[in-house]
Amino acid sequence: MIVSQVAGRFFTSMRSIRRSQVLIRSHFTYYPSSLGTGKKMNMFNAINNAMDLALSDDKSTLLFGEDVGFGGVFRCSINLRDKYGSHRVFNSPLCEQGIAGFAIGVANTGATAIAEIQFADYIFPSFDQIVNEAAKFRYRSGGLFDCGSLTFRVPCGAVGHGALYHSQSPESYFAHTPGLRVVIPRGPIKAKGLLLACVRDPNPCIVFEPKTLYRAAVEEVPTEYYTSELGKADILRVGKDVTLIGWGTQVHVLLEVAELAKIHLNVDCEVIDLVSILPWDTTLICTSAQKTGKVIIAHEAPFTQGFGSELASYIQEKCFFHLEAPVKRVTGWDTPFPHVFEPFYLPDKHRCLSAIQEIVNF
Amino acid sequence: MSFLRKSVHLLGAVARRQQPQQVIRGAISTAARDFSSELPSDYANFPGAKAPFVSKLKLIHPEDYAPIPIYRVMDRDGYIADESQDPQLSREVVEKMFRDMVLLNTMDKILYESQRQGRISFYMTNFGEEASHIGSAAALEMRDLIYGQYREAGVLVWRGFRIDQFIDQCYGNVDDLGRGKQMPVHYGSRELNFVTISSPLSTQMPQAVGAAYAMKLRPENDACVVCYFGEGAASEGDAHAAFNFAATLGCPVILFCRNNGFAISTPSHEQYRGDGIAGRGPMGYGIATIRVDGTDVFAVYNAMKMAREYTLRENKPVVFEALAYRVGHHSTSDDSTAYRPAEEIEVWNSVEHPISKLKRYMVHKGWFDEDAENEFVKDVRKKVLKQIAVSEKKLKPNWREMFEDVYAEMPDHLVAQQKELEKHIEAHKEHYPLKNFKQ
Numbered sequence: 001m002i003v004s005q006v007a008g009r010f011f012t013s014m015r016s017i018r019r020s021q022v023l024i025r026s027h028f029t030y031y032p033s034s035l036g037t038g039k040k041m042n043m044f045n046a047i048n049n050a051m052d053l054a055l056s057d058d059k060s061t062l063l064f065g066e067d068v069g070f071g072g073v074f075r076c077s078i079n080l081r082d083k084y085g086s087h088r089v090f091n092s093p094l095c096e097q098g099i100a101g102f103a104i105g106v107a108n109t110g111a112t113a114i115a116e117i118q119f120a121d122y123i124f125p126s127f128d129q130i131v132n133e134a135a136k137f138r139y140r141s142g143g144l145f146d147c148g149s150l151t152f153r154v155p156c157g158a159v160g161h162g163a164l165y166h167s168q169s170p171e172s173y174f175a176h177t178p179g180l181r182v183v184i185p186r187g188p189i190k191a192k193g194l195l196l197a198c199v200r201d202p203n204p205c206i207v208f209e210p211k212t213l214y215r216a217a218v219e220e221v222p223t224e225y226y227t228s229e230l231g232k233a234d235i236l237r238v239g240k241d242v243t244l245i246g247w248g249t250q251v252h253v254l255l256e257v258a259e260l261a262k263i264h265l266n267v268d269c270e271v272i273d274l275v276s277i278l279p280w281d282t283t284l285i286c287t288s289a290q291k292t293g294k295v296i297i298a299h300e301a302p303f304t305q306g307f308g309s310e311l312a313s314y315i316q317e318k319c320f321f322h323l324e325a326p327v328k329r330v331t332g333w334d335t336p337f338p339h340v341f342e343p344f345y346l347p348d349k350h351r352c353l354s355a356i357q358e359i360v361n362f
Numbered sequence: 363m364s365f366l367r368k369s370v371h372l373l374g375a376v377a378r379r380q381q382p383q384q385v386i387r388g389a390i391s392t393a394a395r396d397f398s399s400e401l402p403s404d405y406a407n408f409p410g411a412k413a414p415f416v417s418k419l420k421l422i423h424p425e426d427y428a429p430i431p432i433y434r435v436m437d438r439d440g441y442i443a444d445e446s447q448d449p450q451l452s453r454e455v456v457e458k459m460f461r462d463m464v465l466l467n468t469m470d471k472i473l474y475e476s477q478r479q480g481r482i483s484f485y486m487t488n489f490g491e492e493a494s495h496i497g498s499a500a501a502l503e504m505r506d507l508i509y510g511q512y513r514e515a516g517v518l519v520w521r522g523f524r525i526d527q528f529i530d531q532c533y534g535n536v537d538d539l540g541r542g543k544q545m546p547v548h549y550g551s552r553e554l555n556f557v558t559i560s561s562p563l564s565t566q567m568p569q570a571v572g573a574a575y576a577m578k579l580r581p582e583n584d585a586c587v588v589c590y591f592g593e594g595a596a597s598e599g600d601a602h603a604a605f606n607f608a609a610t611l612g613c614p615v616i617l618f619c620r621n622n623g624f625a626i627s628t629p630s631h632e633q634y635r636g637d638g639i640a641g642r643g644p645m646g647y648g649i650a651t652i653r654v655d656g657t658d659v660f661a662v663y664n665a666m667k668m669a670r671e672y673t674l675r676e677n678k679p680v681v682f683e684a685l686a687y688r689v690g691h692h693s694t695s696d697d698s699t700a701y702r703p704a705e706e707i708e709v710w711n712s713v714e715h716p717i718s719k720l721k722r723y724m725v726h727k728g729w730f731d732e733d734a735e736n737e738f739v740k741d742v743r744k745k746v747l748k749q750i751a752v753s754e755k756k757l758k759p760n761w762r763e764m765f766e767d768v769y770a771e772m773p774d775h776l777v778a779q780q781k782e783l784e785k786h787i788e789a790h791k792e793h794y795p796l797k798n799f800k801q
Contacts (some may be wrong), residue, residue, distance in 0.1 A: 062576070087579060093610055098568045098603030102611075105572025105587075108557060109507075111579075113572070125599070131567070132562045139767045141550050142541035143556035148770055178768050202770035230775065279773040 012256040017171045026160060027348045028252040030217050031236075033189050038222035041103065046188035046221045047076045047153070050195040051114060055084045056113050061199070063089045065099055065116030065153075073118060074155060074191035074214050081166040100126035100152070104134050104204075112199060116360040120156035120208055121165040127173070128318035134204040135179030148202035151195070156184075156209035157249055158346055159298050163339035165281050168302040169248070169332075171208055174277045181230060182277040185252040190275065193228030201230060210248040219352065233281035235288070239270035242356055243288045245311060247274040250298050250347065257352040264353075267360055277307055289315045293324035294359045298347045303331040330355045369649065394398030432685055433665055434655035438713055440722025442660075449660050449667075453729050459500060459659055459682040460724060461738060462519045463717050464490040468742040469525065470515075470690070473532060474748055477546075477694040482532045484546045488655070490689030492516050493716030494620055497662025498588065498684075501670060505585040507568040507577070508556045511563065512547055512589045513620065522553040525742075527573045535756035541767070542759050563595040565602030567617070571679070574608070574615035578677050586614040586673045594625020601762045608679035614671050616669050616680045617649075620656065622688035627701040657716040660723075700767045757800045762786075767775030 042050065055061045063077060063084075069091040071078035081089040092099050096117055103115035117123045123130070130152070138146035158167045174182045181203050185191035191209060198205035236251065237258050244254040251273045258269035270288050274280060289295050295315055297308040312327040330347040338345055405414050435447045442448045451459075470487040477485040495516025502508075508517055515528070527539065531549055534542030540550060540558060550558025557566070557573075577583050595601060596619055598639065599728030608615050619639040625632050636642060643651030650672060654661045662684055669680040687710035690696040698707070712718065726729035765772060765780040773779070787794055 059574070060578075061578075082496075090611070093603075093606045095599075095603045095606065098607045100563060101568025101600055101603060102572035102575070102607055103744055104573070104574040105509075105569035107572075108569060109573050109576040111576040114574075128562060129568070129600070133560065133565045136560070137558075140540065140544060140548070140560060140769070142539055143767045144539060144550050144552040146770070181769075192403060252768050258614050279775055282775065 004283070008347060009239045022201065022304070025073065025342070026212065026216065027346050028212075028249055029341050030187070030213070031252050032219045033216070035189055039186050039218050039226075042215050043185070043188045043191050043209070043217045044074055044076045045193040046219075047209065048078055049194060049221065049223065050103065050192040050199075051077060052083070052260065053079060054112070054114065054196060055080060055088065055198045056116040057225065058199075058275050060089070060111035061114065062106055062207060063112060063114045064092050064102070065115075066094055067091060067116045068116055074211060075114070076153070076214075085240065096122055096125040097129055099360050100129035101219075102199065103152070104129060104147040107150035107204070108137075108145055110149060111232070113150040114199060115150065115152050117127055117152060117154045117164055119168075119211075120154045120170050121168045121171060130174070130180070130204075131207070131274040135177045136203075137179075139179060146202070147204055149199075150204050151198040151201075152206045153195070153205075153311045154206060154208050154215070155214075156208040157210040157212060157304040158337070158344065159212045160337065161311070162337070164336045167337040167342075169208070169246075169299065171277045172301060172305060172307040172310075172315065174206055175307050177278075179204070180278055182208065183203040183230060183275060184208045184248040184277060185213075185275070186248060187213060187313075188211075188219040188221045190219055190228055190234075190273075193226055194230070194275070196225065196295050197227035197230050199321060200227065205230075208248070212249055228275070231237075231276045231281060233284045234273045235273055236273055237269065237271040239266040239292065241268045241286075241292055241294065242270070243292045244269050244271045245274055245295065245297045246271075246355075247277065250300060253347070254298060255353060257349045257356065260349065260353055261356050265357060265360065267356055269356065274311075280311075282318070285311065285315065288317050290320045293322050294354065294362075295309065295323070295327045296330060296355050296359060297327065298352055298355075300332050300346060302334045304334050306331050325359045327360050328355050364613070366617070372513055383590060385649055393565055394468045398467055400455045407727055416660055424636060427637065427645075429639075430651065430653045430683075432655050433661050434658045435656045435660035435721055438719060440443075440719055440724075442723075447660075447664060449661075449664050453541050453727070455500065455605035456720070456724065456727075456729065458520075459496050460717070460720050462516065463659075463673075463720065464498050464735070464739060465525075465742050466492055466495070466516045467717060468739055469528065469746050472743065472750070473529070474690070474694065474763040481750065481754060485532065486512055486547045486693045488515050490715060491620055491622060492658040493720070494662050494684040494686055496520055496600040497659040498618060498666045498682075500659075501663045501666030503585065503670075504555060506555065506670070507573055507585065507587045509566040509573070509587065509590050510556065510559055511566065511595060511620075512559050512561070513592070515547070515549065517547055517590070518551065518554065518556055520593050521551075521556065523549065523551055523554060523556075523797050525747050526715075526753070527551070529746070529753040533753040533756065534758060535753055536759050537714070537753075537756060538759075541763050543767075562593055564598035564600035565596075567591060567595075567600050568607055570617075571604050571608045571611070571613050571615050574613035574679075575611055577707050578612070578614050583614075584674060585618060588616045588618055589794060590618045590620060592625060593619055593621040593623075593630055593639055594628060594633055596642075597625075597633055601687075604680070605642065605649060605679075609649050611645045612677045613679055614673040614677050616673055616682050617684045618684065620686065621683050622686045623657075624688050624692070624698070626692045626696060626703070627698070629702075638683055638685075642682060648698040649679050649681045651683070653683045653685065656686035657714055657719060659716060659720050667746035676797055686716070689715070758798050760800045761796075 040065040106113040261267040308329040499517040499520035530537040532546035548559040575585040640653040
C-alpha cells in the first residue's frame with residue numbers, strides 16, 4: 001500500500017516534470033548575430049528602442065493599436081506613452097479593420113503611423129484595408145496620394161502552445177499583394193534595423209515579428225539609429241553543398257541543422273535568412289542555388305501556397321541547369337496550427353536534417 | 363423622481379460607502395442596511411456604463427425613441443419656412459450653387475448617354491443628390507480634406523474640378539490625373555484636397571478618421587475632414603470602426619451619410635431597422651448628430667456650417683445624415699425600374715428635385731433668368747460634347763506606366779517584368795492596341 005502510494009506520487013511528479021518540460025520546450029536554439037556592439041537587449045527591448053527613436057526622430061510619428069498604451073501585451077511599447085504623451089502613443093478600440101484604416105488615413109496626411117496588430121492571427125479583419133487600400137493607394141491615384149509612411153507591426157509564428165490563433169505565419173497571403181513590403185526579423189539587431197527602415201520607407205510595410213523571440217533572443221544591439229536594408233537577404237553561414245533558406249525563428253533551426261549536417265553527414269550547408277518576403281532578394285538566392293545546386297526551403301506556415309512555393313518555382317525557372325536535385329520544402333503541414341500536436345507540426349531540426357540527407361542522396 | 367433627486371441620493375451613497383473605513387467598529391451593519399435600502403435609487407459603479415439602477419424589468423424598444431427630425435430651411439415650393447434659418451447667401455453664391463448643380467446634372471446626362479453608346483466603359487450619375495454635394499461643399503474650406511464614396515462629383519465641381527478633368531478621367535487618357543488606372547468616376551485631386559475614390563465601400567471611413575486625428579495634432583489646426591458614404595455602405599464593418607474610432611479618439615471629422623433610400627436594388631428597410639444612420643450617432647457611439655433634408659441646399663449648407671464649427675471647436679466628430687432619393691439608376695450597369703416603380707422616381711425627379719427647389723427659390727427672389735439659364739445649359743452641353751470628342755481622341759498613357767507607382771520606386775522584379783513585356787510587345791506588336799497609347 002505504502003509502496004504503491006510512493007510509486008503513485010513518484011509517477012505523478014514525473015508526469016508533472018515531463019509536462020513542464022513540454023511547456024518550456026522550444027524547438028530552436030537561438031544563434032545571436034555577432035555584428036552588434038551596444039547594449040544587451042532582447043527583441044522586445046530592441047523594438048522598444050527602435051520605436052523610441054522613431055518617435056523622437058519625427059514628431060509626426062504616432063504609435064497605436066490594442067493595449068499599446070500601457071506597454072503592449074508583449075511589452076514592446078513600454079514607457080513610450082509616458083515619454084511621448086497619450087496623444088502620440090495610444091490604445092485603439094478593439095477592431096483590426098479600424099486600426100488599419102486609421103493608419104492609412106494618418107499616413108495619407110504625411111504623418112508617420114506605426115500600427116500594431118496584436119497577433120498575426122488577427123490581421124485578417126484588416127486584410128481588405130491592407131490589400132485593397134494600403135497596397136494600392138499610390139497606384140490607383142496615379143501617385144497623387146499614398147500611405148507610404150505607415151508600418152504594421154505584427155507578432156507572428158509558433159510559440160510552443162499558441163494553437164490555432166496565436167501561432168500563424170500569414171506572410172504568404174501578403175506576398176501576393178503588389179504594393180506591400182513584408183519583412184521578418186530573426187533577432188533584436190535585425191528587428192530594430194528593419195523596423196526603422198520600414199518606418200522611413202515610402203511604402204506601406206508589414207513587419208512580422210516572431211513572438212517566441214521577444215524574450216528568448218538576446219544580442220548586443222547598437223543604441224543609436226541605424227537601418228537594415230530592405231529587400232536584401234543575409235548569408236548567415238557559408239557552405240558549398242546545400243542551400244538552406246528560412247526566415248524568422250526558422251533561421252535558428254536551420255543554423256543548428258547546418259551544424260548537425262556537418263557533424264553527422266559531413267555536408268557543408270549555406271544558411272540564408274531571406275529577411276524580406278516582398279520584394280525578395282532574387283539575386284542572392286539564385287547565386288547560392290547555382291553554387292550548391294541543392295536547395296531546401298523551410299518555413300512554419302503550411303506547405304501549399306506557402307512562400308516556399310514562390311521561391312522553389314523561381315529557383316527552378318532561373319537555375320534549372322544548376323540544380324542537381326528537386327528543390328525541397330520542409331514546412332508546416334496543410335492543417336490549422338494545432339495545440340498539443342505542435343511538436344509534430346513544426347518543420348523542426350530533425351525533419352530538416354532528414355531533408356538534407358534526402359537531397360544529398362538524390 | 364427627478365434626475366437631480368437621484369444625484370443627491372447618489373452623493374449620499376458614495377459618502378456612506380467611503381465611511382466604513384473610518385467607523386468600521388460597529389458601524390458595518392447599519393451602513394450595510396443603509397446601502398441596501400438605497401440600492402434602487404443609486405447609480406451603478408460599473409466601469410462599462412454610468413446609469414441608475416432600476417428594479418422594474420423593462421425591455422428598451424426602438425419605438426421608445428422618437429425618430430431624429432429632419433432639418434429643412436426651404437419647402438418644396440422654394441419658400442423659407444423660418445426666416446431665422448435663411449443663410450442669407452449672396453445672389454452670387456446662390457447662383458454658383460445653382461449653376462454647379464445644373465452643370466453636374468447636364469454633364470451626368472451626356473456622360474450617361476455616352477456610356478450607353480459604348481464610348482466610355484462605365485458611369486454613375488448624381489441625379490437627385492446634387493444639393494447634398496453642393497450645399498456641403500459650399501460650407502467647407504478648401505483646406506478641409508474630402509474622402510468620398512463615388513457619388514460626390516458635385517463636391518469636385520464646387521471646388522473647381524474642370525469638365526476636361528472629369529472626362530479625361532472617364533477615358534483614362536494621357537491627361538487623366540489617375541493615369542488611366544481606375545474605372546470611370548474614380549476621381550481624385552491633390553490640388554482640390556479630394557482623396558482619390560476607390561471601389562471598396564466604406565474603406566475610406568476609418569481612413570478619414572485617421573487623417574482627421576493626424577490633422578488635429580498639427581499646431582493651430584483649422585481644417586477638418588469630411589467623409590461621404592451611402593446608407594448601404596454604413597452597413598459595412600468599416601463604418602462601425604470609423605464611428606467608434608472617431609468618437610473614442612476625438613477626431614475632427616464629419617461623417618456625411620447620403621441616405622438615398624437604395625443600395626443598388628436593396629431598399630433601406632432591408633439595410634437597417636433602426637432610425638436611419640443618424641439614429642446610430644448619439645446613443646450608439648456618443649457622437650453629435652444631425653439629420654437634414656438632402657434636397658434642400660440651404661439646409662445642408664447651414665448644417666454643414668454648424669458641423670464644421672463644432673467639429674473644429676471640440677475636436678469631436680459629427681454624424682451627418684442627408685436624406686434624398688437616388689433618382690438615377692445605381693450605375694450604367696443597372697436598370698432600377700426592375701426594383702422600383704417609375705412613378706415613384708418621377709416624383710423625386712420633379713417636385714422634390716433639389717434643382718427645382720432652388721430654382722423656385724431663385725424665382726421668388728427675382729434672381730432667376732430663364733434665358734440665361736437655357737444659355738448656360740446649352741453652353742455646358744456644348745463644352746461637355748466637345749470635351750468628349752477631344753478626350754476620346756487623346757492617347758492613353760504609355761503602357762509602361764502600368765508598372766509605375768506600385769511602389770515609390772520600381773523594384774527590380776518589376777523592372778524585369780516591364781522589360782519582359784517590352785520584348786514580347788516588340789515581337790508581337792500587331793496583336794496590341796499600341797496606336798492608342800503614348801509611346
